[in-house]
Amino acid sequence: MTSRSVEEHSAEVQRLLAPLLAPTVEDVAVTEALGRVLGADVRSPLDLPLFRNSQMDGFAVAASSLAAVPVTLPVTGTIAAGPAEPAPLAPGSAVRIMTGAVIPAGADAIVPVEDTDATEDSVTIRVPRRAGEYVREAGTDVRTGDLLLAAGTALGARHLSLFAAVGLATVPVLRRPRAAVIATGAELVRAGEPLRPGQIYESNSVALAASLTANGADVVFVDRSDDDLAVFGEILRRATASADLVITSGGVSMGDFEVVREVLTPLGGWFGHTTMQPGGPQGLAEIDGVPVLNFPGNPVSTMVSFEVFVRPLLRRSAGLPAVPREDLVLAEPITSIPGRRQFLRGRRVDGGVALESGPGSHLVGALARADVLIDIPENVTTMKAGDNVRVWPL
Amino acid sequence: MTSRSVEEHSAEVQRLLAPLLAPTVEDVAVTEALGRVLGADVRSPLDLPLFRNSQMDGFAVAASSLAAVPVTLPVTGTIAAGPAEPAPLAPGSAVRIMTGAVIPAGADAIVPVEDTDATEDSVTIRVPRRAGEYVREAGTDVRTGDLLLAAGTALGARHLSLFAAVGLATVPVLRRPRAAVIATGAELVRAGEPLRPGQIYESNSVALAASLTANGADVVFVDRSDDDLAVFGEILRRATASADLVITSGGVSMGDFEVVREVLTPLGGWFGHTTMQPGGPQGLAEIDGVPVLNFPGNPVSTMVSFEVFVRPLLRRSAGLPAVPREDLVLAEPITSIPGRRQFLRGRRVDGGVALESGPGSHLVGALARADVLIDIPENVTTMKAGDNVRVWPL
Structure with a gap:
């Protein structure tokens, strides 16, 4: 035979x-997709940030109002993070604003609260600001249609975070x-x-x-x-x-x-x-x-x-990465049977690999202690300590 | 402040x-323990092999019956793997035996079927065998009381295989x-x-x-x-x-x-x-x-x-292994704010690490593309391309 x-x-x-x-590809809930592999490229259905918003708790102003500092501006209200369609900022005024809140039209800079002295209805600003400071413009992180992540990505927490942030409830993964x-x-x-x-x-x-x-x-x-x-x-x-x-x-x-x-x-x-x-x-x-x-x-x-x-x-x-084969140095001599491709159980030792017990196919105790299989080609019958040998990590 | x-x-x-x-430690079913971490040393409740059994399909004999070969011995029956309490082997006879089956008292060697010519009720054996050949003695893999696996072992398939083989239905794992x-x-x-x-x-x-x-x-x-x-x-x-x-x-x-x-x-x-x-x-x-x-x-x-x-x-x-910090070579210069321990998002590039977009804490697209955090100490304000930097793999 x-x-x-x-x-x-x-x-x-x-x-x-x-x-x-x-x-084949199936859609799974983003909340269930940890460790799955993306089955298709995913593009963004929207911009991130979705709207121009404040990077700090502070005051939204027109930078041009700060030409001469210190300056005291009237505070016309408060914009919290959350549902809001704020009225345009009146010239020469400020509005109290929280991190993540919509910046009103007419404002183009945020003054952090720690750089101000404020009362209920006015704020004194000590340092000038350039237009755009502490302003997060819409679409500066992700634009609608951008490739978010490519097919083949093994999904970790930060990937699911991104999918959630663009409002995706499900993602296509390899079945x-x-x-x-x-x-x-x-x-x-x-x-x-x-x-x-x-x-x-x-x-x-x-x-x-x-x-x-x-x-x-x-x-x-x-x-x-x-x-x-x-x-x-x-x-x-x-x-x-x-x-x-x-x-x-x-x-x-x-x-x-x-x-x-x-x-x-x-x-x-x-x-x-x-x-x-x-x-x-x-x-x-x-x-x-x-x-x-x-x-x-x-x-x-x-x-x-x-x-x-x-x-x-x-x-x-x-879609998982291949387990790489490695070449390790034998810590001890081995013998093998001619014509047999032996896979001996081995254990990594300092800089090399040692045999873990004998070749018997019933030795489950030894297999449990092993961390590699030692791959002995068919035509090899003896190997010396110090020889290179191919191992398959378990 | x-x-x-x-x-x-x-x-x-x-x-x-x-x-x-x-x-704290909890018991879980062996079949549910993949990836869990052993919470206590586990010792064997029994020997493996549990009983003396055949390594091959063939014939159980007394090696002493093969002093002169070829020899033809009467075959007194068949022992399959499975429940069996075989009668002792009569001197000068053989019994047909399957891999894993109980070796009867009086037999001390197995002759593989391919080294024999057999009829229904006799077998001719062409090669001599030493006592012990193709015999798996009880306890030669694991002995009752042996340490099977130590506390702290992250459980893979081969560990669960061993637990199942010694008849454990549950194992103690870290909660x-x-x-x-x-x-x-x-x-x-x-x-x-x-x-x-x-x-x-x-x-x-x-x-x-x-x-x-x-x-x-x-x-x-x-x-x-x-x-x-x-x-x-x-x-x-x-x-x-x-x-x-x-x-x-x-x-x-x-x-x-x-x-x-x-x-x-x-x-x-x-x-x-x-x-x-x-x-x-x-x-x-x-x-x-x-x-x-x-x-x-x-x-x-x-x-x-x-x-x-x-x-x-x-x-x-x-009980999971620590994620190692690494030192990588910066592929580009960076600046940092004095007094701030910055964790910039980075991406491994050929032999080093590059910045993945800017420092903004709203940049989730960039975070998803990053694979490391670049750790910039508080007292560092500039680093050059080619400088070593500490990274935390994500």
């Missing part, structure tokens, strides 16, 4: 997941792919359920759902199946009905009870071996137009399969 | 927020501070509401709620008040009843309609000026034991106040 390389299987996965990579997860295996029980001899706690659905969520998917369906073909078939039918992508774990390899392979092979699924370790046995299928990826059931195999085959594509689909 | 320095006001804020910095936001101002209307002359769209509550959420708080209350003292007082009462921290915007400065200052000063609140620009006017109070921070109402002032006074403390409280 020839095995697919990681690149070959990745290409098949990418072909299958192509629909997810043609992003998150809807994902479904099915863990399979007669040996699996959920936390809290009684454990009989030969059974283990199910962790792959937890791991996959969290991995999908952390990389931009919306997990809409999580279930678990034993090795009964009809039960799995029915769960799969519900998963494909609700999701853009289904990931299963378990039931893909060479054993006698391989529920995923047995159900999906007659439906056109591919099952075979890749040179990847862990995660050698893989499967994929398209059911009712929905891509279905089938990972092996060992917990480390499942996680490595996600990191290698799904995470880069999913992040692209969600 | 003397002004507080940023350090002085920060110290006051930190004193006020001290209760938030004594973290997120509950935050309330109140925007004040008679000029404010919400997106979608009709806009009368002198009114603007309210954006500070959107910006603050998103900033709080992005930095580990749980925003439980968002409201808006006009300049009516009784209205604001009632909203404040509801906010302090539900939250560990209240942030208000607006109503703190020198104007005639300063609702926040007028309500909180008689209740022991402090209101005054800091040397920070934007964000000079600040207030703080403690109401019914709940810290209340009062930011000025200009949108940029509000955001800078959050970044400078709240974000570092909130991230510490939530």
Whole structure:
């Protein structure tokens, strides 16, 4: 049996997941858009500032009234921030004005309150002001039609602030792919359920759902199946009905009870071996137009399969930045099996990377302590301490 | 009037927020714990693997039966993964076994199916095996009582996978501070509401709620008040009843309609000026034991106040990593006002940082395009292109 390389299987996965990579856009409330990715350029429906307003608490005047200072001007009223259509300022007078309030016609400068001495109905101004001082002209921050933010922007608080300021209630964002997860295996029980001899706690659905969520998917369906073909078939039918992508774990390899392979092979699924370790046995299928990826059931195999085959594509689909590969210096020698693309669990240490326990695909304690996968090419069998090695940050 | 320095006001804020910095722990479902921070060390309640099991699909044998190969052994049955209490293996026989299945007593090696020729009731094995090959011994990944993950770990998928694998349904995480936001101002209307002359769209509550959420708080209350003292007082009462921290915007400065200052000063609140620009006017109070921070109402002032006074403390409280300050090279000269600690909006450019528009505290378009705040010390009035400047990443 020839095995697919990681690149070959990745290409098949990418072909299958192509629909997810043609992003679609949905409108969400600005108040719910934190962390989403803008799906289209957004232009301003109005000017900011929307109207000429005061930058300070103080007095609105015509700068020409301050030709000789100190000068005392009559105060004709008060303009607060808020709904207001103030009358034009009479020549030679001043009006009390608050920060953000509409500046009346006839006034062209603001004198801050701390530069004045005022009574109820007059103000003495000690320093001259040029026209325009402490005046915020309409449109000086944003003009109607200006590009506010470009498609692809990952939305943070300051972006939402701007959308709110121009009165947008919703914004177009990339729709998150809807994902479904099915863990399979007669040996699996959920936390809290009684454990009989030969059974283990199910962790792959937890791991996959969290991995999908952390990389931009919306997990809409999580279930678990034993090795009964009809039960799995029915769960799969519900998963494909609700999701853009289904990931299963378990039931893909060479054993006698391989529920995923047995159900999906007659439906056109591919099952075979890749040179990847862990995660050698893989499967994929398209059911009712929905891509279905089938990972092996060992917990480390499942996680490595996600990191290698799904995470880069999913992040692209969600508009999230790629996780960069890095080259680090090995802190210790390693050996690898010829013809196997090994992904060892590693941990950053001072200036380099060390192995985190052994290669076994059941070592979930070691995986939890790891922060990178160490990528050993197929043709490499030994590496020395001090060699450069490619790592994939987890 | 003397002004507080940023350090002085920060110290006051930190004193006020001290209760938030004594973290409390809550249990959440493992399936809901993605991104949360572990509030206590977690030890394993069981061994992993839980029982001695097979690493491969194949045949369980006593290695001693393979002293001379090829050898043909009778096959006494099949052990699948799943609930099973297999009988001990009879000497000189083999049992068909699936990955993850319980290895019977008397067997000490697994022969992978691909190294065998089998009929229904016998198997011919071509290669010898040492005792222990393809056998996963109980407890070789994790032992009962082992530290699984330490307090302070930010939980990712692989951590949740481990918790699930040892059967934990819940884990102790740091409780997120509950935050309330109140925007004040008679000029404010919400997106979608009709806009009368002198009114603007309210954006500070959107910006603050998103900033709080992005930095580990749980925003439980968002409201808006006009300049009516009784209205604001009632909203404040509801906010302090539900939250560990209240942030208000607006109503703190020198104007005639300063609702926040007028309500909180008689209740022991402090209101005054800091040397920070934007964000000079600040207030703080403690109401019914709940810290209340009062930011000025200009949108940029509000955001800078959050970044400078709240974000570092909130991230510490939530167990999130600090946002590092960086030193970058100025791409252009700047001027600053003596005695003012300016936080200019900047944008990373090739190897340095450029100004993003002017210093005005109303320039929300420029703030949205910025990715750092440029921190200009009080005693600095000019800097040249090429000078190093401290930046705070947004």
